[in-house]
Amino acid sequence: xxxxxxxxxxxxxxxxxxxxxxxxxxxxxxxxxxxxxxxxxxxxxxxxxxxxxxxxxxxxxxxxxxxxxxxxxxxxxxxxxxxxxxxxxxxxxxxxxxxxxxxxxxxxxxxxxxxxxxxxxx
Amino acid sequence: xxxxxxxxxxxxxxxxxxxxxxxxxxxxxxxxxxxxxxxxxxxxxxxxxxxxxxxxxxxxxxxxxxxxxxxxxxxxxxxxxxxxxxxxxxxxxxxxxxxxxxxxxxxxxxx
Numbered sequence: 001x002x003x004x005x006x007x008x009x010x011x012x013x014x015x016x017x018x019x020x021x022x023x024x025x026x027x028x029x030x031x032x033x034x035x036x037x038x039x040x041x042x043x044x045x046x047x048x049x050x051x052x053x054x055x056x057x058x059x060x061x062x063x064x065x066x067x068x069x070x071x072x073x074x075x076x077x078x079x080x081x082x083x084x085x086x087x088x089x090x091x092x093x094x095x096x097x098x099x100x101x102x103x104x105x106x107x108x109x110x111x112x113x114x115x116x117x118x119x120x121x122x
Numbered sequence: 123x124x125x126x127x128x129x130x131x132x133x134x135x136x137x138x139x140x141x142x143x144x145x146x147x148x149x150x151x152x153x154x155x156x157x158x159x160x161x162x163x164x165x166x167x168x169x170x171x172x173x174x175x176x177x178x179x180x181x182x183x184x185x186x187x188x189x190x191x192x193x194x195x196x197x198x199x200x201x202x203x204x205x206x207x208x209x210x211x212x213x214x215x216x217x218x219x220x221x222x223x224x225x226x227x228x229x230x231x232x233x
Contacts, residue, residue, distance in 0.1 A: 044209075047224055109168075109213075
């Protein structure tokens with residue numbers, strides 16, 4: 001059974017940093033591209049970032065480019081999101097998600113985690 | 123505001139057919155980039171419904187179908203059931219430099 005378990009969400013002040021983690025199991029992690037998608041309370045889905053199987057191809061939404069860094073450790077079956085210079089508009093439920101192929105561009109997301117909540121407030 | 127525009131809400135009676143549009147531009151759907159659709163019941167994670175325009179993952183009923191024309195895509199649901207009440211999101215892509223984008227979402231109400 002595919003499992004994606006996010007952690008690291010917390011309440012942080014504007015300008016602060018946070019590192020989210022996603023522990024993956026139930027599938028061959030290094031065969032799959034991975035994603036972070038967020039959802040602000042009461043709002044829709046927003047694509048944040050994606051990474052291919054070997055970290056060779058990475059994409060970021062304009063809203064987080066230069067502040068967030070996605071990475072993965074295939075030996076640990078783990079995905080990460082380093083978030084710096086956090087703003088109020090970054091507050092959201094952050095989902096870890098996977099694709100069924102090694103690349104992420106034009107490939108759908110077939111499994112999602114349950115999300116980890118990030119709050120940004122002074 | 124998303125680059126992909128969806129109606130905020132649609133509704134239909136049980137057994138009816140509804141469609142949900144997803145309007146983009148020449149930089150995404152109009153560039154012939156694929157569209158995926160997701161269903162999200164409030165309080166749960168999204169679920170893949172349609173991928174690469176009109177393909178259904180295993181377990182998704184054939185009451186759900188997708189289409190694409192020009193700068194728009196559509197999700198059609200026939201034989202509407204109470205369990206279809208949820209939010210629906212389209213997803214497409216810009217260039218490889220601009221990545222991916224979701225539509226703003228549509229709330230489907232089954233009357």
